[in-house]
Amino acid sequence: MTGHHPQTRAVHPPVIYPAGSRPIGVPIYQGHLFSFEAADGLAAAFQGPDEAFMYARMGNPTVRSLEQAVTELEGGAGTLATASGMGAVNAVLMGLLRAGDHVIAQTALYGGTYALFQGLADRWGVEVTYIPGDDPAEVRDAIRPATRLLYLETIANPTTHVTDLPAFTAAVRGTDVLTVVDNTFAPLLCKPIDHGVDIVVHSTTKYLGGHGDVIGGAAVFADPDLHRRIWSHALELGSVADPFAAWLTVRGLATMPMRVARQSASALDLAGRLAAHPSVSRVHYPGLSDHPQHEVARRMLPDGSGGVLAFELVGGRDAGGAFSEAVRLIGLGPSLGAVMSLVMHPASTSHRQMDAASLAAAGIGEGTVRLSIGLEEPDDLWADIEQALAKAG
Ligand SMILES: *Cc1c(COP(=O)(O)O)cnc(C)c1O
Numbered sequence: 001m002t003g004h005h006p007q008t009r010a011v012h013p014p015v016i017y018p019a020g021s022r023p024i025g026v027p028i029y030q031g032h033l034f035s036f037e038a039a040d041g042l043a044a045a046f047q048g049p050d051e052a053f054m055y056a057r058m059g060n061p062t063v064r065s066l067e068q069a070v071t072e073l074e075g076g077a078g079t080l081a082t083a084s085g086m087g088a089v090n091a092v093l094m095g096l097l098r099a100g101d102h103v104i105a106q107t108a109l110y111g112g113t114y115a116l117f118q119g120l121a122d123r124w125g126v127e128v129t130y131i132p133g134d135d136p137a138e139v140r141d142a143i144r145p146a147t148r149l150l151y152l153e154t155i156a157n158p159t160t161h162v163t164d165l166p167a168f169t170a171a172v173r174g175t176d177v178l179t180v181v182d183n184t185f186a187p188l189l190c191k192p193i194d195h196g197v198d199i200v201v202h203s204t205t206k207y208l209g210g211h212g213d214v215i216g217g218a219a220v221f222a223d224p225d226l227h228r229r230i231w232s233h234a235l236e237l238g239s240v241a242d243p244f245a246a247w248l249t250v251r252g253l254a255t256m257p258m259r260v261a262r263q264s265a266s267a268l269d270l271a272g273r274l275a276a277h278p279s280v281s282r283v284h285y286p287g288l289s290d291h292p293q294h295e296v297a298r299r300m301l302p303d304g305s306g307g308v309l310a311f312e313l314v315g316g317r318d319a320g321g322a323f324s325e326a327v328r329l330i331g332l333g334p335s336l337g338a339v340m341s342l343v344m345h346p347a348s349t350s351h352r353q354m355d356a357a358s359l360a361a362a363g364i365g366e367g368t369v370r371l372s373i374g375l376e377e378p379d380d381l382w383a384d385i386e387q388a389l390a391k392a393g
Pocket residue numbers: 084085086087110112153157182184185202203204205206215216217
């Protein structure tokens with residue numbers, strides 16, 4: 001750019017492309033646009049999610065690193081990384097459903113997903129039939145000609161209900177119904193696509209990012225055509241991942257296998273200790289032998305049941321609130337999957353949109369407390385839990 005005026009040079013700084021060596025980590029490509037040598041290359045970039053990079057809402061190299069890593073993690077054909085977990089859920093539901101379509105969804109849903117289904121029903125006339133998710137016969141009873149989707153969660157929040165994915169996908173095999181599974185609670189532990197699921201969604205905010213420092217989501221597709229279809233819808237929706245957020249998530253993924261193994265082991269340990277405590281009437285953790293789907297969990301989650309557990313306090317609503325405020329090491333907050341442990345009392349936070357009847361139908365008691373176990377030493381966590389139980393009464 002020598003020879004040009006300073007204001008011209010200022011907007012054309014040198015861009016450095018490494019030659020002869022490569023970065024060992026994933027670089028952050030923060031730019032929103034790539035330019036082309038030839039118009040043909042530009043035209044091709046409009047065609048699909050795996051083409052050349054052009055405009056960052058359509059694709060970005062840092063975001064694609066994350067997408068390919070998640071595709072491998074879940075054993076899919078392609079991934080769409082989104083700005084949040086709800087961005088992924090929205091991209092999939094809005095991309096697949098039309099007015100008058102019918103959906104079968106399990107009752108114990110993430111609060112935001114439940115609210116989204118309510119909105120789709122109220123505004124677009126999408127009908128939703130809620131099923132407990134215990135028996136595939138529920139699907140055979142609910143299915144109609146207008147049914148498009150079966151929406152499930154691997155491990156539900158906060159009941160830790162485990163859905164028998166092989167049995168439920170078998171119930172819609174041979175029909176046009178697509179199965180969508182939110183696998184946020186069980187990355188690595190369960191690969192829903194191996195069980196016949198068509199689309200897996202994640203809040204990467206949780207275990208994939210893992211450090212409580214990023215919001216993100218992903219939708220993984222078993223079929224490349226479905227990937228292309230939802231990708232082109234997501235271009236219009238605009239819920240794409242930001243490169244820096246994608247970079248933080250890729251960075252988090254490096255330690256996820258060790259984090260998830262440790263969190264599962266600590267959760268099992270603490271679940272056992274809680275079950276023996278007199279202030280606790282019941283513990284919900286799939287790894288415990290008295291869990292209603294323990295046998296399903298042994299099949300589907302052979303390497304561990306994840307880092308989330310819930311328990312019922314004998315003292316009910318007041319005790320639940322008091323416990324969540326009495327912990328000192330464990331943070332009070334409605335999230336999970338981070339390196340630091342978190343507590344939440346769902347009845348007053350994440351599930352507050354639900355009336356008493358839907359709460360009960362989702363299996364949530366007034367004194368239900370959810371714990372997301374982090375990487376702290378389990379003895380330190382137990383000391384915090386014990387003192388908070390004593391204060392909660
Ligand atoms: C957090 C969460 C979501 C939503 O993800 P965001 O990243 O907060 O948008 C969806 N499903 C489950 C199971 C979650 O825990």
